[in-house]
Structure formats: C-alpha cells, structure tokens
Amino acid sequence: MSYSLKEELAKPERLSGGHRMCAGCGSPIAVRTVLRAVKPEDRAVVCCATGCLEVSTFLYPYTAWKDSFIHSAFENAGATISGVETAYASLKKQGKVKENCKFIAFGGDGGTYDIGFQSLSGALERGHDMVYVCYDNEAYMNTGIQRSSSTPHFADATTSPAGRVVPGKTQEKKDLTRIVAEHHIPYVAQTTFLGNFRDISEKAERAIYTPGPAFLNVMAPCPRGWRYPSEELMEITRLAVETCVWPLFEVIEGRWVLNYQPKNKLPVEEYLKRQGRFKHMFAPGNEWMIETCQKEVDRRWERLCAACNA
Amino acid sequence: MGIRERLSGNEAVAYALKQINPDVMGAFPITPSTEIPQYFSQYVANGEVDTAFIPVESEHSALSACIGAEAAGARAVTATSSCGLALMWELLYVAASSRLPITLACVNRALSGPININNDHSDSMGARDSGWLQLYAETNQEAYDNMLQAMRIAEHPDVQLPVMVCQDGFITSHAIENIELVETDAVRAFAGQYRPEHSLLGPEPMSVGPYDVPAYYMEHKRHQAQGMINAKRVILDVAREFERMTGRGYGLIETCRMEDAECALVLIGSSAGTAKAAVERLRAAGKRVGLVKIRAFRPFPAEELAAALQNCGAVAVMDKCAGFSAAGGPLFAEVCAALYGAAPRPLLVSYTYGLGGRDVTVDSMERVFGELEETLRTGAAAEPCRWLDVRG
Numbered sequence: 138m139s140y141s142l143k144e145e146l147a148k149p150e151r152l153s154g155g156h157r158m159c160a161g162c163g164s165p166i167a168v169r170t171v172l173r174a175v176k177p178e179d180r181a182v183v184c185c186a187t188g189c190l191e192v193s194t195f196l197y198p199y200t201a202w203k204d205s206f207i208h209s210a211f212e213n214a215g216a217t218i219s220g221v222e223t224a225y226a227s228l229k230k231q232g233k234v235k236e237n238c239k240f241i242a243f244g245g246d247g248g249t250y251d252i253g254f255q256s257l258s259g260a261l262e263r264g265h266d267m268v269y270v271c272y273d274n275e276a277y278m279n280t281g282i283q284r285s286s287s288t289p290h291f292a293d294a295t296t297s298p299a300g301r302v303v304p305g306k307t308q309e310k311k312d313l314t315r316i317v318a319e320h321h322i323p324y325v326a327q328t329t330f331l332g333n334f335r336d337i338s339e340k341a342e343r344a345i346y347t348p349g350p351a352f353l354n355v356m357a358p359c360p361r362g363w364r365y366p367s368e369e370l371m372e373i374t375r376l377a378v379e380t381c382v383w384p385l386f387e388v389i390e391g392r393w394v395l396n397y398q399p400k401n402k403l404p405v406e407e408y409l410k411r412q413g414r415f416k417h418m419f420a421p422g423n424e425w426m427i428e429t430c431q432k433e434v435d436r437r438w439e440r441l442c443a444a445c446n447a
Numbered sequence: 448m449g450i451r452e453r454l455s456g457n458e459a460v461a462y463a464l465k466q467i468n469p470d471v472m473g474a475f476p477i478t479p480s481t482e483i484p485q486y487f488s489q490y491v492a493n494g495e496v497d498t499a500f501i502p503v504e505s506e507h508s509a510l511s512a513c514i515g516a517e518a519a520g521a522r523a524v525t526a527t528s529s530c531g532l533a534l535m536w537e538l539l540y541v542a543a544s545s546r547l548p549i550t551l552a553c554v555n556r557a558l559s560g561p562i563n564i565n566n567d568h569s570d571s572m573g574a575r576d577s578g579w580l581q582l583y584a585e586t587n588q589e590a591y592d593n594m595l596q597a598m599r600i601a602e603h604p605d606v607q608l609p610v611m612v613c614q615d616g617f618i619t620s621h622a623i624e625n626i627e628l629v630e631t632d633a634v635r636a637f638a639g640q641y642r643p644e645h646s647l648l649g650p651e652p653m654s655v656g657p658y659d660v661p662a663y664y665m666e667h668k669r670h671q672a673q674g675m676i677n678a679k680r681v682i683l684d685v686a687r688e689f690e691r692m693t694g695r696g697y698g699l700i701e702t703c704r705m706e707d708a709e710c711a712l713v714l715i716g717s718s719a720g721t722a723k724a725a726v727e728r729l730r731a732a733g734k735r736v737g738l739v740k741i742r743a744f745r746p747f748p749a750e751e752l753a754a755a756l757q758n759c760g761a762v763a764v765m766d767k768c769a770g771f772s773a774a775g776g777p778l779f780a781e782v783c784a785a786l787y788g789a790a791p792r793p794l795l796v797s798y799t800y801g802l803g804g805r806d807v808t809v810d811s812m813e814r815v816f817g818e819l820e821e822t823l824r825t826g827a828a829a830e831p832c833r834w835l836d837v838r839g
Binding site: 180191204206207208263 | 470498499503511514515516519520521648653654660
C-alpha cells in the first residue's frame with residue numbers, strides 16, 4: 138500500500154489542538170502521528186507517564202485526548218497499561234467487552250529510560266499486547282531540563298551544567314532501544330520526524346498491529362532544553378539522522394533492519410552546532426569533546442550496521 | 448448452608464477471592480502474604496476462576512496494574528505485606544483519589560528496618576491516611592468474612608474507595624483454624640460484579656488521573672472525604688446483609704464485657720483473642736474489665752468508641768505500631784481525640800506492644816489490666832505512654 142502524507146493528515150485527530158505543549162515541541166507530533174496509525178474503527182486506551190505531555194494535555198476539567206486516557210504516576214506507565222490490557226483481555230474473554238481496543242503508553246525519557254525502566258521491562262517481559270512509545274527529548278524537561286540517562290555526553294543540562302571544570306554531562310547516553318530489543322519482544326523500532334513522516338507512520342502502524350508488546354523510541358526534540366529556534370525542529374531531527382546520532386532502525390521478531398543509510402554521513406558538528414546545549418563544545422580548546430562524541434557515534438553506528446548486516 | 452473447613456488465614460482469603468472470582472489479580476510475593484497469590488495462581492492455572500493473573504515485577508507495579516485494571520472496569524485485587532505495602536505507598540493515594548475500589552489483602556508484618564518478617568501493624572498503620580478503608584480481623588473466620596464483604600463496601604456508589612482487608616501475619620495467616628465457608632453460589636450472589644458508571648472500556652471514553660489545579664483539587668478531596676464518611680453506614684448495611692446470609696454479625700467495633708467495665712482495653716487484630724481470655728479470667732475473679740476490638744479502623748469509629756468507653760474509669764489503648772510521635776501510638780492518639788468531647792471520660796494510657804512478632808500472652812494482658820487498676824486507684828496515669836513486655 139502506498140504511503141501518502143496527505144491521506145495520513147486527512148484522518149481524524151485523536152489528540153486535539155489547544156493543549157499546552159510548547160510550540161516546536163516534538164512530543165505532541167509523535168503522539169498525533171502514532172495515534173493516526175490506529176484504525177478509525179478501533180478504540181484505543183492511552184496511558185501517560187507523568188511528564189510535560191501528561192500535565193499539558195489533561196488539566197481538569199479539560200482533556201485533549203479523544204480516546205480513553207489514564208495517568209497514574211511517573212514511573213509506572215508500563216505497569217498501568219499492562220493492567221488495562223489485562224482487564225480488557227479478561228473482560229473480553231468473559232464476554233463483558235465486545236469492541237477491539239489498542240493500548241498505547243507514552244513516556245518521556247525520564248519515565249522510560251530512568252524511573253519507569255523497571256515497570257517497562259516487566260511489562261515487556263510479561264508480553265502484554267501493547268505499544269510503549271518513548272518520546273525521547275533527552276532530559277527531564279517537565280521539571281526544568283535536568284539530565285537523564287538519555288542526555289547525550291557533554292550536553293549542558295541543569296543538573297549536569299557545563300562549568301569551569303565539568304564539561305556538561307560526563308556520561309554517555311544509554312542505548313535504550315537496544316536494551317529493549319534484548320527483551321526479544323516482537324517489534325522494536327527507533328524513529329523520528331523525517332521528510333513525509335513515512336518512517337514513523339509505518340513503524341507506528343506495525344507496532345500497533347503486531348500482537349504482543351512493541352516499543353517505539355521517537356527522538357522528540359525540545360526547543361527549550363535543546364535551545365534551538367522552534368521552527369527548526371525538522372532540521373534538527375534530519376541532522377540527527379544524517380549524522381547517525383539517531384539512526385533509524387527496527388527489530389522485527391529479532392531481525393535487525395537498518396531503515397536509512399545516509400549517502401554522505403555528516404560530521405557530528407553539523408547536528409551539535411545547531412543547539413545551545415552543546416555550545417560550550419565549540420569553545421577553543423574543547424575540540425576533544427567533539428572528537429570524543431564523533432568517535433562514540435561512529436562506534437555505535439558500526440555496531441548497528443553489523444547487527445543489520447548493512 | 449455453611450461448609451465446615453480447616454484453613455489458614457491466607458488460604459481462607461485466597462479461597463474467598465476464588466469464590467468471588469474477580470477479573471484481575473496483580474501481585475508480587477512477600478512474606479507472609481505470599482501464599483495468597485500462590486494459592487490464587489493455582490486456581491487460575493486450573494481454570495477454576497475467570498481471573499487474569501498479572502505476575503508483576505514489584506508491588507509498585509502490582510498496584511499500578513490494579514489501578515489500570517480497575518479503571519478499565521475490572522474488579523482488581525492484590526495482596527501484600529510490610530515493605531511491599533511501603534513500595535505501593537505512592538499508588539495507595541492515587542488509587543483512593545481516583546476513586547478506584549481495589550481490594551488489597553494485607554497480611555500485617557513489621558516494616559524494615561531492621562528487617563523482620565513477623566507481625567505488627569506498622570505497615571497498614573502507616574497507610575492509615577492514604578484514603579483506603581481498613582478492616583481488621585481477629586480470626587481466620589473474620590479474615591474470610593471481611594474479604595467477602597469488602598468489595599460490596601468499597602464499590603458502593605456512596606463510597607468508591609479502595610479497601611484493605613487486614614489480618615495478622617503468621618498469627619492468623621499461617622495458623623490453621625476451624626472455619627465456616629459460605630457456598631460459592633451464595634458468595635457470588637452476595638459479592639455481585641463490579642459495574643462502574645464509567646470506565647476506560649465503557650461505551651464513552653473516560654479520562655483518569657488529570658493534573659488538578661487549585662480551583663478544583665480541594666473539592667475533589669472533599670468528595671473523597673465524603674466517601675469515607677459514607678463508608679461507616681455502608682459497612683453496617685453490608686454487615687447486616689451478611690448476617691442474614693451467614694448468621695455472623697459484624698460492626699465497626701466489637702465489644703466484650705463492656706456493659707459495666709471499669710477498666711478496658713482497645714486493640715486491633717488477633718490479640719483480641721488473647722485479651723478476651725484475660726477478660727474472662729479476671730471477670731471470674733470478680734474484676735469489672737472489658738475489651739473493645741476495632742474492626743474498621745478506616746473509617747474511624749470515633750462516636751462508637753466514645754459511647755463504648757466513656758463510662759470506664761481507665762482505658763489502655765494498645766498499638767501494635769511504635770508510631771514514634773513521642774506521644775503514644777496512632778490508635779492512642781485517635782482514641783484520645785474520639786473521647787475528648789465525652790463527659791465523663793476515662794483516664795487513657797498508651798501501650799505499645801507486640802512489635803516484630805513479640806509474643807503477647809494472657810498474662811501480659813492481665814498485667815495491663817493490673818496497671819489500669821493502679822491508674823484508677825491513684826486517679827492519674829504516671830506514665831501515659833508505656834511499652835509492654837520490653838527489656839530496658
């Protein structure tokens with residue numbers, strides 16, 4: 138079936154406008170794109186970890202969510218949606234519920250890589266029929282840009298500030314997509330916003346309609362935390378992919394597939410220099426930071442290509 | 448017709464759950480409640496229940512999964528003890544404030560540290576203000592009967608709050624007693640099914656767990672408080688219906704020889720059996736002593752306690768929980784508050800007892816009555832906050 142962005146955008150929205158997310162934020166774009174992949178005739182129950190997305194889309198007595206929605210805490214979206222999904226399975230088996238329903242959880246990197254990691258891992262291992270979507274903006278943005286295990290090396294965050302003696306975050310970014318893939322669930326993919334959104338749309342559809350647990354890791358930039366002009370969102374994600382900082386790949390029933398190989402892999406500076414959080418890396422004498430960063434991007438890229446036989 | 452059996456408290460509770468046949472159980476093992484999900488998962492494995500069992504990776508996830516399931520319109524249950532309940536803490540409040548009538552079988556055990564697997568009430572006492580109803584059992588029979596009544600109370604439209612059905616770790620959970628079971632058909636007719644007005648899977652979409660702004664938060668808390676206030680009446684209504692079915696009557700409190708008692712104990716749980724033996728022994732010796740056992744700690748039966756105790760001369764309020772307020776245990780503080788407006792009112796003494804499985808004997812209880820007599824004689828409690836049977 139051919140993909141058409143125009144047709145995609147003609148589908149009814151399941152997250153309505155008027156919510157309070159910032160202009161230029163990647164998170165609601167990820168949500169709208171993923172939810173467009175739910176067939177209009179199917180119901181969905183959405184679960185959110187506490188975070189920007191939750192507190193900005195569901196302020197009593199208003200909600201931007203057209204589907205049923207549940208938020209209970211920060212670190213338990215995996216467990217909460219697993220309870221909803223199990224209830225559905227039980228009630229359906231008993232004939233108390235008739236319709237088809239899909240179960241989708243959204244969490245930021247805080248709620249997914251860090252505080253909610255155990256809950257996510259448990260839910261994946263138990264094999265619930267659900268999709269967990271991480272909108273990865275690489276820091277705890279809701280509380281004010283504190284570092285997470287997803288924050289990239291050297292990034293300037295409010296609990297890993299670039300100071301006179303410490304050059305921003307001193308640790309590497311956790312490779313969560315790979316860790317999730319090692320749970321050997323049916324479908325895992327890493328994606329972001331690119332061109333006509335074909336990559337993320339197709340992955341969302343596959344994730345939602347693959348029986349069993351599926352995981353999507355979506356790079357979802359934050360203009361406040363990354364410090365880029367909000368209109369440059371799509372340029373930031375394009376550069377993340379073209380530099381191989383955020384490669385697009387999927388793991389289908391254990392088979393690793395590289396979805397995009399840049400014709401000319403751009404140097405990592407092209408991505409870093411557009412964002413205020415990496416500004417200190419370009420000060421004279423800090424060239425080693427960019428070299429270190431490039432080396433790690435190359436190492437991970439080669440490892441990914443090997444896994445994908447690309 | 449009742450069925451005569453011999454069961455441990457854990458098996459009795461697991462059996463009650465099997466008879467009720469809830470939609471979802473999410474649980475994680477912790478001594479001494481482990482047997483409940485263990486027995487129950489065997490019922491699931493044998494196809495004896497319709498329940499879907501979620502073998503979660505922690506108690507935090509157990510309650511999170513129950514929150515998701517209950518919000519989806521399922522009757523969800525869990526079981527835990529001690530540190531397991533402590534790990535659920537955050538979600539206890541979320542469950543209550545989301546008005547999700549989840550049922551939790553709490554097998555009371557001391558909280559760490561130091562780590563100790565034996566009984567006291569520090570776990571559920573710490574959760575006393577989380578918005579959950581709390582029913583406590585003296586015997587295996589009461590643990591079973593409370594479980595049969597719990598969901599009817601919690602799910603009542605005027606209540607809509609989660610409920611803890613508590614029993615004493617090992618003392619009742621692992622000890623086998625004679626018990627009278629209700630026939631399963633009668634249990635199912637009594638317990639019914641969970642039919643919430645709205646749910647995530649209901650005909651209309653529903654949103655649960657909003658960010659609540661100052662303009663609404665306090666109204667929501669007021670509504671929640673009303674649920675707890677209403678629960679007193681509902682507990683009694685359900686108990687009356689239960690009595691019609693079984694002949695076994697329950698209230699918010701139970702009194703024993705209180706009609707003319709000069710000295711009385713107030714306590715919770717299995718120690719009531721020990722205290723009753725002491726009361727009977729002392730009554731035989733002509734002493735005017737009595738006992739008040741609390742079945743429902745939440746909602747707190749303040750008026751009922753005041754009525755039962757106000758004509759006593761001296762009352763020992765016994766906490767199986769240290770409290771660490773430097774002013775007696777939590778039950779003591781609440782009994783004092785309940786009696787403040789009463790006239791006349793008794794002298795009140797706080798006893799902390801039975802922590803971490805410290806055995807409490809009939810002799811210990813007699814000693815407390817002896818000290819109460821002394822308090823009554825002198826007209827004042829020299830030491831108002833005492834520890835029972837403790838060295839140094």
